[in-house]
Amino acid sequence: MNEPLLRELVPVVIGVLVRRGAGFAAAEDAVQDALVEAVRVWPDGPPHDPKKWLITVAWRKFLDASRADTARRQRETRLDSEPAPGPSETADDTLQLYFLCAHPSLTPASAVALTLRAVGGLTTRQIAQAYLVPEPTMAQRISRAKRTVWDVRLNQPGDLATVLRVLYLVFNEGYSGDVDLAREAIRLTRRLAAMTSHEEVAGLLALMLLHHARRTARTGPGGRLVPLAEQDRTLWDTRLIAEGVDVLQAALARDRLGEFQAQAAIAALHADAPVAAETDWVQIVEWYDELVRLTGNPVARLNRAVAVGEADGARAGLAALAELDPSLPRYTAVAAYLHERDGDPATAARLYAEAAGQAQSVPERDHLTRQAARLNTR
Structure with a gap:
């Protein structure tokens, strides 16, 4: 059973049924019924033309459902014969x-x-x-x-x-x-990028590829969260990074910047650094400035405060942080990090413990708790 092929054909077949006169919901139900039939019969002998087979079976499923629905008897008369194949079948x-x-x-x-x-x-x-x-x-x-x-x-x-x-x-x-x-999500975004030349689609695809490239290094034994600065960069997928950078550069060349392109540019700068100490934080701050200009997103402002702290020193980062709403998710964790970098471990430990109580996931909570414990044992 070729499950990837079936997934690729689902939206195509739904579209064919809708163009033949089926409502979206009815078409989607009919295609799901056809998929169940495919799972049952294809292992014994897959069809020569899977797309045509699915269209035929799904259309019959839709007609059967229409005949069973007394409220649609009038439409049944119009739909009872299959339309002859034509150009629309390839759309x-x-x-x-x-x-x-x-x-x-x-x-x-x-x-x-x-x-x-x-x-x-x-x-x-x-x-x-x-x-x-x-x-x-x-x-x-x-x-x-x-x-x-x-x-x-x-x-x-x-x-x-x-x-x-x-x-x-x-x-x-x-x-x-x-x-x-x-x-x-990457698969679906690749398909979308193949259908449209919009630069923000390319930006999102690049962002996904660059983030996904670091996936293996993000967690340690037992699901332990590994911060970006501590990740083993030899585990990063260089093939995905190269592809993401190529996709991003092509999008940026169109000179129509959007939020996903800006986020991807930040991710690319992180990916470009062989070690955390060589990260180009000045450029990252500049890209966060663009992202904030485009979106006004408070989370982007929060991340910008971290970048400012890395580029210009912890005091500058704390000043940028002070301009934001303390109720923002991760605000307390960012404050803890910047206070530690500013040489105030007591305040940092207290804030790490407070942030752990606000964490939205178990790995994040455990990581922040470990950070507080590390400082308290000094």
Whole structure:
């Protein structure tokens, strides 16, 4: 069973059914039913043309469902015969499905789930496992999302920025269950980049590749968090770094800077340093200035304070930090780090302990607790 091929074909087949007259939700259900059939029969003899097979079976599944629905008897008459193959069968509506699944009327969680189902070709069980929720809960979330976009036509323009945010949400979930969401997000973003020449799509792809290149070095034994400065850089994937830099440079050459390109440029500067001490913090501050100018994002301002502390000294970093809201996530941890660099271990230890109580993950909490303990034992 060629599961990667099936995932690639899912959005294509959904698009064909929608162009034939099926509603999005009905088309998506029919394609999922066809996938179940493929899992059952393909191992005994895979079809010569998998795409044509899926289209045929999915269309029949849709017609069967339409016939069973008494409220659609009038439409049944119009749809009862399959249209002759034509140019539309080779069209690819995947880009429009990206837009539909990231519709502004959907919550971020629903948009992510629908994207993974309709564009990514994952099953409800796989998505539920990846997000550590019961399968019935995820099924309800997907059903609600499909009802929300039931009447949205695929010929309506979509918001690319929303699509990119959804893909970035998927990427940041990382890995859980039997689905590697970081790799899945990269796969989907590669497909999107192949469909559009937009520089921010390339920027997001570059950002994902550069971050993913450091994945192996981010954790130690037992899932222990390893900060960037302490990572074994020989574990970084140089192939992914080179690809990410190439993609980024091509995007920057178009001279239409966006937030994902700026973030990718910062990641590239980190990747370029053979050791942490050789990091070009001055350039990183300049890129954070661009990122703040583009977005005004308080998290970007927080990260900029760290970079300023590295480039201009801890006092300068603390001054930049003082301009921000102390309720920001990780504010206390950043304050602890800068106070330690400023030669105040007592304050730093207290702040590390306080930040540990605010941590949003067990590895982060444990790391901050170790930092506080390290200073307290001096």
